[in-house]
Amino acid sequence: MIKTVKTVKQLRAAVAAWRKRGLSVGFVPTMGFLHAGHQSLIKKAAAQNDRTVVSIFVNPMQFGPKEDLAKYPRDLAADKKACAAAGAHLIFCPEAGEMYPPAFAARVEISGVSEGLCGASRPGHFTGVATVVAKLFNIVQADRAYFGQKDAQQLAVIRRMAADLNINTRIISCPIVRGSDGLALSSRNAYLNARERQAALCISRALAAGRKMLEGGARSALKVEAAVRATINKEPLAKIDYVKIVDPQTMRPVRQINGAVLCAAAVFIGKTRLIDNFIFGA
């Protein structure tokens, strides 16, 4: 069975022992309930590093007061198997009190890139993400850390945070992994019933249509966004949070498309909020 530690001290001791032997370290931070998307990150980490650490921590700081912290899906036994199968060497699964002791008072705020898209819909979310990832980076001190492109704004926030705080870990992004029906894999897909799952396919379908427009030469962000929205709005169970074409680094809105852009969507399917995106022109 894969080794699992719960304290910062244990994690540091394990990494220090590897470092003494000159081994490189990859790191995949997760909130658990692992799927093939997470496993693609772990596999890449295992391929590029001598040792791979996976953290499993449902971070309370990144959930809003009305969000799904309490019911966020958890299955540590299955996660351990998924980590081992993908080639991880160590799991770090701290309790909340290990990460946030009573006197905890820090917040890592990343302005600009945190503010639109999911940041606008989920106030404080990216402060929670940036803070916990800064902590995890300092705990693990990996050579490389792996993040999914599915959470495109999270990736941009973490890149900015790591650069700005001079964190000596290289950030590596990995492509979105989809189900055979096209739905981007997400732990939150577990919330969907069969009818909602079917409805959720409108998101990837609409984004694929938007990409086709861009590939066909469309250069007006407003027109492409409108077309993506129209496709999603045909689905009665879907309620759009946002559909936006933005700069992939800064998340600033783009009007006329010249360079690389990120086309990102957040959509409620019933009560479940799902996100998906694609990058064009990179």
Next chain:
Amino acid sequence: MIKTVKTVKQLRAAVAAWRKRGLSVGFVPTMGFLHAGHQSLIKKAAAQNDRTVVSIFVNPMQFGPKEDLAKYPRDLAADKKACAAAGAHLIFCPEAGEMYPPAFAARVEISGVSEGLCGASRPGHFTGVATVVAKLFNIVQADRAYFGQKDAQQLAVIRRMAADLNINTRIISCPIVRGSDGLALSSRNAYLNARERQAALCISRALAAGRKMLEGGARSALKVEAAVRATINKEPLAKIDYVKIVDPQTMRPVRQINGAVLCAAAVFIGKTRLIDNFIFGA
């Protein structure tokens, strides 16, 4: 002449070379214009570590718009000599653009401990301090970092920040160094003319009287604060910003003195804001 580097890359390369040889690293962050107080930190670092890095960086982020960033005293040539004489091995003196490139967007906020005392008088100051010190800690990755007890609130903020962000550097505090007349050493003492220098002695004198009251058994913080204020107010050139008795870790006000307390003062002497303090009962 002591080696001086200006970029993060150069600094990291130098530290990595030491680490390869198994050498321990001490770190003294400063804003330059070094005096015997800074030198006491460097000497302690040099005594406890194989190699000692001193950073010299007048951090724009910790100055308010109406504060003394532009006229803050600078003398790199003298600082190099002072570092070498105290036993430092390497100086890191980055330009502002190296620490804050154009896209910089991070803020490390430490609530609670940052909010009273100097934090109340200087909004944003401790966010600037916490942010730059988090960056410097991640750049140097020292075993130990040294801070003066003179900046008592800064020390408490940095302890909290380092603990909360899981920075693997031990924070070591060093006693206040005073001139033969009792004035706590500070780079800002350079702003004082002869008459102001004489007037500034009221601060250490008033604090010494406050300490005597505590040693004599006084336990009402209000009474001790009032006595310290009264002594300072006798000096016509002095204008009190605050005199407060607080918990040395949290900076929360104390009324009835039972455990260790910090008695801290900030006083304008003419246009120059000076701080001083003592700890009682630790």
